Amino acid sequence: MGKLIVSENISIDGVIEDPTGEDDGGRGNWFARIGDTTRGVWAEVELNEALGAEALLMGRRSYEWFLARGWATSRAGAWADRLRTLPKYVVSSSALEGPDWGNVTVLKGDVPEEVAKLKEQIDGDIVLYGSGRLVHTLWEHNLVNELRLMTYPVVVGTGSRLFTDTSDATDLRLINTRPVGEDLALHIYRPIL
Template sequence: MGKIIISENISLDGVIQSGEDDLARGDWFTCIGDRDREEWAKLEFEEALGAEALLLGRRSYEWFLARGWASRTGEWAERLRSLPKYVVTSSALDGPGWNNATAIMGDVVTEVSTLRRQVDGEIVVYGSGRLTRALLEHDLVDELRLMTYPVVAGAGDRLFGETSGMKPMCLAGTRVVGLGLVSLVYRPVRNA
């Protein structure tokens, strides 16, 4: 059975929308130094090596396409290109896209539950805030990996929204990345 892994870049105040996404305050994602960026890239590559598939919302899929990930060179880009990609969308994927991309249409909970049964290993979700919130609400998340940036963004789309109830988590790991980033790993506390 597959495990749904949420992998997010996040500010100290929970913002996942970077300034690149039209925030007037600037792009907090780029406020880190070269060493942090290099160490971040190494950790992201390690994560991609451990993945069996990617699960993305439509906007995140298009974000990757717009930044050339479908044709980039290098081990990390090649690894992401080789992975099956499942894109939650309300319409068919059109035009040139990313290799191995499949549209998931219909009820998200049903479709992702089916995907978990079909994929053996980690199914990594990048970005995709709305999708992540839906997965959290329906207890379909097996692990949260939060790459925490040393900045208070002050505005923007936040990872966590209202839920129908509390979602207890336990800390499963911490790691300093570079000089200023912290990777936090949480797993849901499930009733036995």
């Protein structure tokens, strides 16, 4: 059975919105505040996560975000190469438009039911990047097995948070924490169900 891993870049106050500053919210681009040394270590962590994955899961908007930045065609490097080869599952109620990233399956219908089926079909890690609304839905249905939070030392103050209104409190167990370069911390949690 597959293990669903939510992998997020997150500010110290829980914001996941606009880490690259491309959404014109005025508070983004906290990703650019880390140093080059840290960015190199961060890229290693991301590559290793992708190498350990059997599939990617994302919402339509996150999928289109990756496409618009050349991940399907022009992005170079081992991480981009690995993401191109992985099977990708995109939750979308509408048809995907534009270029295809390759190995893409659109999941439609009842999202929790479709993701539960996906977890039964895949043996290994299914990594979910971004996709805040999708994370919330899957969290509410106890389908998330692990949270990997790359924490940035910045208080954004406003913006979409990873968790807002949940139906119930969930206890988590800290599995691992470690510094990433000079600026970041990676925290890995598992829900206690």
